[in-house]
Amino acid sequence: MNVAFLVYGCRLNQAEAEGWRTALAARGARIVPADAPHADALCLHSCAVTAPAAREALRALRAFRARHPRATLVVSGCAAALMPPGLADLTLPHARKGDWVEAVCARLGLDGSAPAAPPPPRRTRAALIAQDGCDAFCAYCIVPHQRGAPVSVPMADLLGRADALLAEGCPEIVLTGCNLALYRDPETGARLPELLARLADLPRPGRFRLGSLEPCVADDAALIRLLAERRGRLCAFLHLPLQSGSDAVLRRMGRPYGVRQIRALLDRVCEALPCCGLGADWIAGLPGETEADAAASEALLRAYPFTGAHVFPYSRRPGTPAAAFPGQVPPGAIAARAAALRRAAEEVRAASLARFVGRALSVVPERLAGGVWRGLCAEGVACAVPPPARRGVPVAFTPAGTDGGRLTAGR
Ligand code: SF4
Structure with a gap:
């Protein structure tokens, strides 16, 4: 079959x-x-x-x-x-x-009578699903309508699964959820920072990376402190769905923060975790977004050392409040604003990557291509590491240059 x-x-x-x-x-x-x-x-x-x-x-x-x-x-x-x-x-x-x-x-007709297929090659990264569902009902988002109310996996189960993955030799585990900010251990009520601390305390080698994280939880002082104190074991990497740099747009989206809070958070992250990986999601063209709002998003993007960005042209999803908002932005304007944000993100990323040159990094090699090993460093930046290296075995790497969005050994 x-x-x-x-x-x-x-x-x-x-x-x-x-x-x-x-x-x-x-x-x-x-x-x-x-x-x-x-x-x-x-x-x-x-x-x-x-x-x-x-x-x-x-x-x-x-x-x-x-x-x-x-x-x-x-x-x-x-x-x-x-x-x-x-x-x-x-x-x-x-x-x-x-x-x-x-x-x-x-x-x-898979009744288990056929012999099991050979096991896949050792994983270089595995996802650990901690949570599913969301009840934030942001105005543009269809997810709560499809995935339903938040449900968290008990912390004891997650610790057991993570330990099993580490025992298999998996070098990196990514903590994942529909909205990780909503994580609550159903048995104790413990939240994300506590879960992360307990994962970091597991005895076997390997590193943990946080998946996309709502800014309200990334703002938690305990979480940022933990990432700084356990750097190495915990990846110095945050991906934040910021979505906009305009207070008016964030309000219409129903996001529970404003630009002042975003800037304060990013300042704290950059101070506690110098040279960390920083990603963000942006939405271009929410109904009612003006050229000035779009420019505010670009200004925020340019103000911090983002190493990556996902730019989403606004997409009208029937059944969401935003689909009925007045002031729908014409598709051409949405595309132009998304393109401007992507250009800005590329320029910011190029400048940001230069900060990693000459720094000692730890890279998990994933595949050999063109005579170099491709993989991510703990900060989430793509690296091209010269041999010798082994797939899935972390290797120390000090980049000497950048090329096409990757950190490389050459100038
Ligand atoms: S954007 Fe994120 S937080 Fe908002 S409703 Fe969708 S999944 Fe939930």
Whole structure:
């Protein structure tokens, strides 16, 4: 049974699908690339955060059906409910995530009688899902409507899973959630900083990275102190969905902070964690956004040493409050503002990367390409490390230059 996977969207989606791949392989499925000439099934885990993401999933599903008319199509994720009826053979929206493996195995006849597929190569990075769901209902966001109310994994389970991954030799674990800021241990009520501290105290070697984190929790003094004190064990890296540099836009989005708080947070992070990795999400063109608002976002982006940025052109999602806001920005203006933000982000990143030159970093090599090992340093910056190195074994690296957004050994 050859099973292909196509996964769209956030790190949480990627992590969920990774678990399903492993479960199907253990039941005897051969996991094949989505463009393999022979596939018996496709499991598509979809994303509906933007209209193009949902459209792309639909396009891929139709294309797969055309290439493999007899294959079984399984659709899950945020866009599952938006697919035309009858296209997929099995639709498993988020509410049925708990029985995804059993439902898919039953449909594909994977009863465990076939020998398990060989284990995948040792992982260089694994996601640890701590939390799912969100009830913040930001005006533009479809996620709470699809994923439902927040649910956290008990801390004891997370510590056990993390320890098992470290025991496998996984060198980096990324703590992931739909909205990590909402993490609460269901048994003790402990929050994210405590979870992170307990993970850092596990005895086996390896490092932990925080996934995308709402600014209100990143602002927690305990969290920043912990990242600084346990630097090395905890990656000096934060990715913050800031979304805008305009108070008026943040208010309309329903975000629980303003520009003053963002600046105070970024100042504190830069002081406590000099030369850290700093990423951010930005949305261009929320209804009512003016040219001055867009310029304010760019000014904020240019004011701090961001090493990465995801710029999302605003995408109207039916059912969200923003879809009905007056002052919808014309698509051309949205595209132009997104392009301006991306240009600014590239310039800021280039300047920011130069600060890493000459610093001692720890890189996890992931793949050999063009005679160098590609991988991320703890600060989340892409590096090109000369051999010798081994896949998945952290290596000390002092970059001497930058090239195409990577830190390199050459000038
Ligand atoms: S915090 Fe806001 S943007 Fe993030 S998932 Fe929740 S509703 Fe969506």
